[in-house]
Amino acid sequence: xxxxxxxxxxxxxxxxxxxxxxxxxxxxxxxxxxxxxxxxxxxxxxxxxxxxxxxxxxxxxxxxxxxxxxxxxxxxxxxxxxxxxxxxxxxxxxxxxxxxxxxxxxxxxxxxxxxxxxxxxxxxxxxxxxxxxxxxxxxxxxxxxxxxxxxxxxxxxxxxxxxxxxxxxxxxxxxxxxxxxxxxxxxxxxxxxxxxxxxxxxxxxxxxxxxxxxxxxxxxxxxxxxxxxxxxxxxxxxxxxxxxxxxxxxxxxxxxxxxxxxxxxxxxxxxxxxxxxxxxxxxxxxxxxxxxxxxxxxxxxxxxxxxxxxxxxxxxxxxxxxxxxxxxxxxxxxxxxxxxxxxxxxxxxxxxxxxxxxxxxxx
Amino acid sequence: xxxxxxxxxxxxxxxxxxxxxxxxxxxxxxxxxxxxxxxxxxxxxxxxxxxxxxxxxxxxxxxxxxxxxxxxxxxxxxxxxxxxxxxxxxxxxxxxxxxxxxxxxxxxxxxxxxxxxxxxxxxxxxxxxxxxxxxxxxxxxxxxxxxxxxxxxxxxxxxxxxxxxxxxxxxxxxxxxxxxxxxxxxxxxxxxxxxxxxxxxxxxxxxxxxxxxxxxxxxxxxxxxxxxxxxxxxxxxxxxxxxxxxxxxxxxxxxxxxxxxxxxxxxxxxxxxxxxxxxxxxxxxxxxxxxxxxxxxxxxxxxxxxxxxxxxxxxxxxxxxxxxxxxxxxxxxxxxxxxxxxxxxxxxxxxxxxxxxxxxxxxxxxxxxxxxxxxxxxxxxxxxxxxxxxxxxxxxxxxxxx
Numbered sequence: 001x002x003x004x005x006x007x008x009x010x011x012x013x014x015x016x017x018x019x020x021x022x023x024x025x026x027x028x029x030x031x032x033x034x035x036x037x038x039x040x041x042x043x044x045x046x047x048x049x050x051x052x053x054x055x056x057x058x059x060x061x062x063x064x065x066x067x068x069x070x071x072x073x074x075x076x077x078x079x080x081x082x083x084x085x086x087x088x089x090x091x092x093x094x095x096x097x098x099x100x101x102x103x104x105x106x107x108x109x110x111x112x113x114x115x116x117x118x119x120x121x122x123x124x125x126x127x128x129x130x131x132x133x134x135x136x137x138x139x140x141x142x143x144x145x146x147x148x149x150x151x152x153x154x155x156x157x158x159x160x161x162x163x164x165x166x167x168x169x170x171x172x173x174x175x176x177x178x179x180x181x182x183x184x185x186x187x188x189x190x191x192x193x194x195x196x197x198x199x200x201x202x203x204x205x206x207x208x209x210x211x212x213x214x215x216x217x218x219x220x221x222x223x224x225x226x227x228x229x230x231x232x233x234x235x236x237x238x239x240x241x242x243x244x245x246x247x248x249x250x251x252x253x254x255x256x257x258x259x260x261x262x263x264x265x266x267x268x269x270x271x272x273x274x275x276x277x278x279x280x281x282x283x284x285x286x287x288x289x290x291x292x293x294x295x296x297x298x299x300x301x302x303x304x305x306x307x308x309x310x311x312x313x314x315x316x317x318x319x320x321x322x323x324x325x326x327x328x329x330x331x332x333x334x335x336x337x338x339x340x341x342x343x344x345x346x347x348x349x350x351x352x353x354x355x356x357x358x359x360x361x362x363x
Numbered sequence: 364x365x366x367x368x369x370x371x372x373x374x375x376x377x378x379x380x381x382x383x384x385x386x387x388x389x390x391x392x393x394x395x396x397x398x399x400x401x402x403x404x405x406x407x408x409x410x411x412x413x414x415x416x417x418x419x420x421x422x423x424x425x426x427x428x429x430x431x432x433x434x435x436x437x438x439x440x441x442x443x444x445x446x447x448x449x450x451x452x453x454x455x456x457x458x459x460x461x462x463x464x465x466x467x468x469x470x471x472x473x474x475x476x477x478x479x480x481x482x483x484x485x486x487x488x489x490x491x492x493x494x495x496x497x498x499x500x501x502x503x504x505x506x507x508x509x510x511x512x513x514x515x516x517x518x519x520x521x522x523x524x525x526x527x528x529x530x531x532x533x534x535x536x537x538x539x540x541x542x543x544x545x546x547x548x549x550x551x552x553x554x555x556x557x558x559x560x561x562x563x564x565x566x567x568x569x570x571x572x573x574x575x576x577x578x579x580x581x582x583x584x585x586x587x588x589x590x591x592x593x594x595x596x597x598x599x600x601x602x603x604x605x606x607x608x609x610x611x612x613x614x615x616x617x618x619x620x621x622x623x624x625x626x627x628x629x630x631x632x633x634x635x636x637x638x639x640x641x642x643x644x645x646x647x648x649x650x651x652x653x654x655x656x657x658x659x660x661x662x663x664x665x666x667x668x669x670x671x672x673x674x675x676x677x678x679x680x681x682x683x684x685x686x687x688x689x690x691x692x693x694x695x696x697x698x699x700x701x702x703x704x705x706x707x708x709x710x711x712x713x714x715x716x717x718x719x720x721x722x723x724x725x726x727x728x729x730x731x732x733x734x735x736x737x738x739x740x741x742x743x744x745x746x747x748x749x750x751x752x753x754x755x756x757x758x759x760x761x762x763x764x765x
Contacts, residue, residue: 131617165539
């Protein structure tokens with residue numbers, strides 16, 4: 001098997017920022033006084049058939065909207081406005097359709113298992129987003145959903161990369177979706193995941209409280225084995241490291257991963273870090289930078305979208321936009337800005353257990 | 364040339380038994396594992412028939428050799444028991460230095476703890492250690508930790524085709540050279556949550572299910588876990604394992620018809636079976652036996668039956684659904700039935716489709732009614748279909764000339 005070139009040819013991102021308008025690349029970022037960030041409604045009604053709209057869970061709306069924006073961006077539309085069906089749909093989600101899950105669970109407990117209707121149960125399965133997108137696009141191709149915490153979106157990317165390399169298909173719609181609900185926020189607050197008091201999200205890295213700010217989002221990329229005038233970047237590869245025993249182990253794996261793509265640490269022009277404002281969890285980012293990327297330009301993003309399991313899909317949107325525009329938006333910058341951006345590495349970890357790296361290059 | 368995928372270990376727990384030998388014994392005695400609910404507190408207790416693994420949580424802790432004071436879901440314990448059996452069977456521990464991954468599948472995950480503690484999660488700190496047990500990845504990470512798997516791990520959830528998709532991904536990861544050995548499969552514990560969900564959908568049969576029968580009336584839910592160890596040719600040279608058989612073909616397709624129902628002509632099922640055949644360059648006539656998805660719902664069996672008739676024409680292979688033995692084990696069904704299919708090749712038998720009496724009007728075939736012995740099977744197909752129209756078909760073949 002030879003590795004093919006795989007290009008990111010379309011983006012669709014529903015997030016707490018104005019990310020659905022590609023002409024507006026974080027020029028006026030939103031900052032809030034909060035410890036949880038929710039997505040902006042980019043006009044879901046435009047993207048979802050009205051007969052389905054009312055009963056559909058929010059994460060499904062977010063996912064369909066991001067997927068359709070991504071296909072439009074990739075020019076996968078017919079003259080009549082209908083969409084071309086992708087060869088495959090692959091999604092990742094940490095908790096899936098948690099709002100519908102909670103709805104069914106709450107009704108079941110409250111009504112002591114009586115008078116239950118199936119709608120929220122039907123929509124509670126994790127593959128609902130991928131299934132609904134396929135249904136709307138009439139896509140009979142490969143359809144997978146990965147549900148592994150901080151590896152969910154990464155696994156989806158790897159699955160698509162593998163199959164494009166095997167020539168099982170030539171393109172794929174790949175996304176990460178997670179929604180935040182009041183109950184899931186309250187429950188995970190018990191584990192100390194979130195800052196107790198609201199902060200100005202702009203000051204995420206300055207705040208001394210334990211925990212981060214919760215977030216959510218739905219972000220899709222359209223991958224293809226050919227490049228065109230709209231190409232954002234070449235997707236080189238994904239690395240996942242489970243529970244590394246030390247920063248040494250991590251740095252060795254990153255070096256080997258870069259070497260596999262004929263690169264070294266010095267070739268990384270921008271490293272996007274998943275810093276989330278929890279000093280305990282952020283330590284490992286600083287250690288890796290200290291070890292391998294001392295002179296590299298650095299960026300961060302969780303003050304824009306919050307922390308969630310598939311947040312790397314937001315990061316990949318950001319990296320792709322930076323690559324295409326060759327501009328690092330001011331709020332993302334942590335230090336100096338490189339002259340030219342040829343290679344961007346995203347490093348994110350979820351709860352210091354699931355560490356992942358995504359590498360993209362100038363097409 | 365594409366890599367061959369050898370199966371060198373299997374592990375299973377279901378209502379038929381705690382390990383492979385016990386499952387085999389129950390199957391050979393054609394004894395169904397379905398019965399009343401004993402271990403889940405639900406008002407549906409006396410109403411429904413299920414395939415329950417006959418242990419409470421403490422019993423499963425014992426079987427898994429795990430300290431019962433730790434926070435585990437029923438799902439994770441089932442997964443650990445089956446994965447450990449497969450791991451030992453394929454002598455993974457004795458053969459280190461082979462790039463090994465774990466791909467698991469589940470949908471309801473640790474919902475059994477949510478059934479019990481959701482109110483506590485919202486109102487107090489008494490059950491905090493169970494919060495992280497809820498999600499799908501928990502069982503996978505617990506299995507990885509116990510088996511000390513440090514390579515690629517992930518979790519798939521595509522409803523009732525999940526575990527079949529885990530096997531498919533495992534095979535692909537070997538073919539592309541990412542891994543040399545994969546432990547792949549799925550686990551799903553019965554929960555009050557999905558018993559009530561399926562009950563609200565009105566697709567549960569209160570008596571033993573009758574797949575492919577004219578008078579079929581729905582599903583009996585089941586639970587369990589099953590894992591298979593897949594090895595590449597080079598891994599096989601190192602381990603010296605005797606392959607049980609090969610995973611030769613796989614195909615996944617999406618119906619894109621309805622969120623829960625199958626299309627009347629079974630387009631998704633047909634595409635999945637075709638893709639699986641194409642991948643290994645086989646013709647439909649090579650298939651000696653189909654272990655059907657056959658849930659016992661009106662919709663599935665007609666749709667799957669039509670797809671099978673479209674693909675196989677008038678020469679339909681021997682076919683049966685083993686769900687009357689195990690119940691529908693949802694996310695684990697793909698790997699549980701993969702093992703049941705492989706047992707057919709190994710034991711030269713075909714499992715009967717229990718409870719079948721009268722064929723479906725619209726279909727022109729009947730499933731196997733009684734246990735067939737001395738069946739010479741070379742190639743078997745196993746189907747798994749799920750919500751969201753997610754359809755997967757796997758093909759296993761007897762290994763010759765390694």
